[in-house]
Structures are given as structure tokens and as C-alpha cells.
Amino acid sequence: MRILLAEDDPDLARQLKTSLSDAGYVVDHAPDGEEAHFLGDTEPYDCVILDLGLPKIDGVSVLERWRRDGKTTPVLILTARGAWSDKVSGFDAGADDYLTKPFHTEELLARLRALVRRAAGHAQPMLTCGGLRLDPRAARASVNGEPLRLTSLEYRLLHYLMLHQNRVISRTELVEHLYDQDFDRDSNTIEVFMGRLRKKIGGDRIETVRGLGYRLKPLHDEVGSL
């Protein structure tokens, strides 16, 4: 397992490098944003630990560049400020997990293991519907190449709709697949989720069939181009 550690504080970097090596990882260290970006861009890492407060180029920008270039390497961000706005902007840039400084080394190792395991899931076929793409392996979806930020319930709903696209699906059926057994099954909430999903993927893609349910279909111009 190869890991990139981007951290500007030499003491913390040295300690983390030792701990990570002891845990069996091969660690490359980048002391600034420029080097971190270069290494992440050229070397195939299994995971990146990225401090947000890096000199030269800050962590969020580095992460944004990687994601823009199509790099899907899992990234764990370290933040000293602990402010939620930092965490949120890190996630917007494409981070997979965060840790607030100071932290326990064991916790970092545990998070790292989880990230690597998640990324190594089995490959499943990509689902598409017009400009919509859904990757069941990474549990990620995108519309016209723009990544979508979905909650798990929204994702489940979209996944089910995409598996059964062009078919009318009743609310009851959706409720059953959306919630586990122990959830309160209120079919009204389907409307709430449909509203949010439409807002995120574009309203025209989901059609309401009165009295029957919902149908996901590609947009008209997309049908032509397929």
C-alpha cells in the first residue's frame, strides 16, 4: 500500500511517517502543496493524507486539481482549524474523510484502513441514463460529468430508478426499496426526496405519472444523441 502524506510540519510529518511505516504502508512525504500535487498526479497512490494548511498551494486547491484531472484516489484531509466550513469545502473539493488536529495515531490508521478497503470494492457495471451516470462501486453519481452530491437515501432512490429506467415505479415499491425494515414507511416522504433529486439532477428527468408513480427517462435531446 502506497500512501502520500502531505504535511508541512516536519515534526508531525516525521511521527506520522514512522507510525504509518510501522503499520505496513509505504509513505511518500510532500512538505508543500506544489510537491503534493506533483506526486499525487504522477504516482499511483492507494490513499492520500492531505493537510489543508499547506504552503505554496493550499490543500483544497490541490485536491480540486486532482479531482478535475479525474484522479479518484481516496483522500483523507487533516484540518487544524476544526471549523465545519473547512471540512465542508474539503468535501466539496472531493475529500473522502476528515480528521481534526490534534488526533490519535490509532484513529488515523483506522480511518485509513476503512478508506483503502472501500476503494478496493468489487467492480460493478456503470449505470447510465442520458447524461446521468451512477457508479455503484464508488457509490458516486454524476450528471453531464458534474459529480452529484447525494445523501444515502437520495442515492438509493436514484440507483433504484436507474436500474428500472423507462418503467413506471409506484410509490409503495419505492418506499420498500428506500428504507430498511425498521424505518418508518411514510409514502409522503417519497415526494420530499423526489423534489430534492429533481433539484439536483434536473427536473425533467423524473416524470410523475399521475396515480401510478414515477418514471426516470433520458432527456429528449439526449435520446437523439444516443
Add this chain to the structure above:
Amino acid sequence: MSAAESAPRRGLDPRRFWRRLLRILSARDSLVGRLIRLASTYFTVALIVTGIALTAYFHEVTMHRFQERVGQIADSLFSVTNIDADGVDTSRFVDARSAIVHSGLYWQVGEVGANGAIVSAVTSRSLWDEQLPLPPGVLRDARAHSGSSVFYDGMGPVNEPLRVAVIYSRVNNKPYVFMAGEDSSPVEHDVRTFALLTAAALLVLALGALAAIFIQVRVGLRPLFDLTDEIAHVQSGEQQRLTKTYPAEIRPVAHQLNAFLDHAQEVVERQRMHVGNLAHALKTPLSVLMTSAGDSGDALAQTVRKQAETMRAQVDHHLRRARAAARSKAMGERTPVEPVLDELAVMLEQVFQDKGVVVDWRAPDDLAFRGERQDLQEIAGNLMENACIWCRRKVMIHAEFDAADQTVSLSVEDDGPGLAESRFDEVLKRGARLDESVPGSGLGLSIVDELVRAYGGTLSFGRSGWGGLKVTAHLPGGRTAS
């Protein structure tokens, strides 16, 4: 645009308009009231003077005409009456009205005795068996102006007010008076009617002018009201600075206010930056301390680790407090609640992916928090993270607007083990951690509590529908303009 809309409505509803006018007029400290009082005082005085002058002039003119007529009657009586040895012959004086008893027009020709009283008189039929009185002063006056009319106000046979003309003349060496009198009450009546009409017209004019002045002042001072509205909007967080264009007189005030707002914003921004830098500067060394100590199990290492942890908690506590205080004094913003909940839900589900946490939320689209986005993120983020840590699988967030007290209630529930009521206070204590085995700074709730308080809100605890903990934050809220 509400001011522009309400202006014609105000015009259409006269009752509201007058009520409003009265209220403004009676307010001692109102600028509008002052302007209107000043203008209306002058106006009222001017109108009263005009009214009195007009009435007086009308009275004067009508009386003069009336008196002239009475004088003419006396003149013609004097010229047609023939006095000789047979006595007084008035047969050539023909007048229909004076032939009717008590008609209001009277005349008489009388010889004046030595004592100044009328000795014998020929009277009009209208006088019946009475005579027109001749006060001695009038006789003296008439004697002085012999041959021309002198006038006096007397009383008629049926107690009507009379204007009487008296001509004194000596005929055949005997003094005679030729008198004619007419009832002046119709003239008085005319004058009264005129005065009333004038007063009414002037009153209408005064009220109309008052309304015109009021409207003019309101319209003229509209920029001032706009300024007040804008300041209120800034205060309630609907806008950041003053954006309207103001007339030259109050433009400096608007500029100064904007400069002041910018300055306040800048101070807050600087404060935040400073605080962030300080936190960053302290936390990395603390991380190093904790990590070095964490590798070893001896007593010194444990002490260092524990103390470093305490230091971190202290740094967090005080820095956040300073930050919260700096922010809450800043002029407010409006942050839509929904997007913040959405991004936090997406993020936390990803972070707690291995646990399979499902974060669900309900919030009206137009719900807004009257405060900064970062603070809402901090409050909701900490509450939701706590819920994710403690829940088994489910976290539910409800954000609702309370129109009565303009607040947002943000409640976060989980299906975890919950918390005994007796321990609710404990949770808020700085750095308290109820279960050391569960990761988390343990500061989350006290940070939330401080922030919520900085916004004048409250934090309350309860039991969730699933038996877990339910934390509700009541915060200043509103609705975003759609």
C-alpha cells in the same frame, strides 16, 4: 417596493389617512409632524385672517348699500312732502311696501317740539299707531347736518333692528324731521350666511392644504424613510450594506453608514483570521506532543498526552468563544438552512459510511438562519456529527420556522442509547466526554451551546422518537425572499 405600493392605498382609504395624519401631527418628536405643524400654523392663521377680512369687507359693503337705500327713501320723502298751512301732505310719496302694516319699511314726517320730541307726525301705514323714535343725540346731529341724512340703529314696532335715516329741515320756520327706517335683519342674515360659507370654504381649503402638505412632506422625506428601512434590513440581515441612491442632503449619512458597516465587517473578518491562525499555530505542536506521547505507555507520556488534550480543549474553548462573540456583533446575514443541511448530511454519511449511518432531514426551502453560514455549519455540523457518533443507524434533522417569535428550531435526533435527563447539564460542560471510548472531541455540544447563546438562542435536550437523544437549537430565523 412596499412603500410605493402602500402610498396609493393610503390615498384610497381616507379614514386610515386621517388617522395616520393625526397620529403624526400629535407626535412631538416627528420630523414630519414638525414640518406639518409649522406649515399648518401659518396656514391656519392666514386663513382665519382672510376669513375675517372677507366677511368684514362684505359686511361693510352690504351695510353701506343698505344704508344708501334707506337714505334715498328719506331723501325722496323729504323732496316730495309738501308742508303748508294745512299741514303735512305726503300723498305724493308712493311706496307699496310701507303701506303694509309692520312690513319692515317705515317712514314718518314729524314736527319737532321745543323739548326735542316729535310733536305731531305723519307716519307710514306700516307703523300703524307707533312712531319711529328720535334719540336726542341723533336730532342734534341731524340739526348740524340740516338737509342731509344722518343714520342711527333703532328698533322697529315689532322689535326688529332698524337702520333709520333722519333729515332735519326747517319748513316755514318750523323744524321738521323726515325719517325712513328699514329692517336690517335680512342684511345681517346675508352677512352671516356669507361668513358661514366663507368659513366652510376656507376650512375645506385648510384641510386640503394640510393633506397636500402631508403628502408633500411624506414624499419629500421618502429618502429618509427609505434609509430607515434599509438600516432595518441591514440589521435583520436581509442586506449587507445600503444600496439605494440618496439625495445630496443625506448621501453623506448613507456613505458614512456604509463605511461603518464595511469597517465592522472587516474587523470581524480580521478577528476571524487572527483566531484561525492562532488555532492553527497552536494545534500542530499539540498534535506533535500527543503523537509523540501516544507512542509510549510510561507515566510521563501519559501525563503529557492528557495535558496536551486539556490544552487543546482550552484552546478550542476560548478561541471559539472569542470568535463567536466577534461574529454575533457583526451585522447579520441570512443563510438558507436547506443547502447547509444537505451538504452536511452528504458529508457525514460518507464519513460514517462503514457504520451505515442514514442521515435524513426535512426543512422548508425558504427557511433561513439570521446569521453567518459558518456558524450554522458549526452548530448543525456538531449536532449532526454527535448524532452520527451515538446513533445505531439513523439520524433525523427537522428544521422549522416559528413565525410568532421569528426563530428557526433545528432539532437533531438519533436512534442511539439516549441520555438520562439528569446528565443533560453535564453534556454542556466544557470538554466533558460522557464516554471516553467513543471518538470525538467531547467539545461539540459546548461549542454549539456557546454559539447558540451568542445568537441569543437556546439549546434544549429531549428524547427522540426512537428513544435516542434529541437536541434542539432555537435560533434567530426568517424566510428568504423567493
